[in-house]
Each structure stands twice: as structure tokens, then as C-alpha cells.
Amino acid sequence: MSAKRQQKGSFEEALRRLEEIVRQLEEGEVPLDRAMNLYEEGIELSKVCGERLRSAELRLKKLSKSAEGSFEVKEMDGEAEE
DSSP states (O other), X not given: OOHHHHTTSOHHHHHHHHHHHHHHHHHTOSOHHHHHHHHHHHHXXXXXXXXXXXXXXXXXXXXXXXXXXXXXXXOOOSOOOO
């Protein structure tokens, strides 16, 4: 499955595919051309997973606990905190 198709799937699907690619490459029995294609797909999947994690982190940072103990969503100023 291509990385572009994975972008529409879930984070878990992309991560599963990335793990499969790593397993295949670590076994070392993949022909060079196939290994290069797998490597490129893996790089793209790694970018997709990273973006999804950053997005989830920003969503979590928007949550803040009020004085009464309930959670509410706060608007961000558009810049990611580090």
C-alpha cells in the first residue's frame, strides 16, 4: 500500500505498515530495487505518523482544567509550544 493511500487511513494502519517495512528491510532478503522502494515508502509513512502525532499533541495542549475541575477547550494562538 502506498504512503499516499496511507494518509487517508488511521495512524495505527500507517504505523503497522511502517513496522512491516522495517521488518522486511531488517531481514535483508529484499532485492535492492524493492528495498529502495520500501525505504522511500517508510520515510513517507514516518512523516505521516509524525504529523499525526504533532496534531494530536496540539489538540491535547488545547485542553485545560478549570478551577472547578472540569476540562474545556482553549483556543491556541496558532503557534506550537515546545
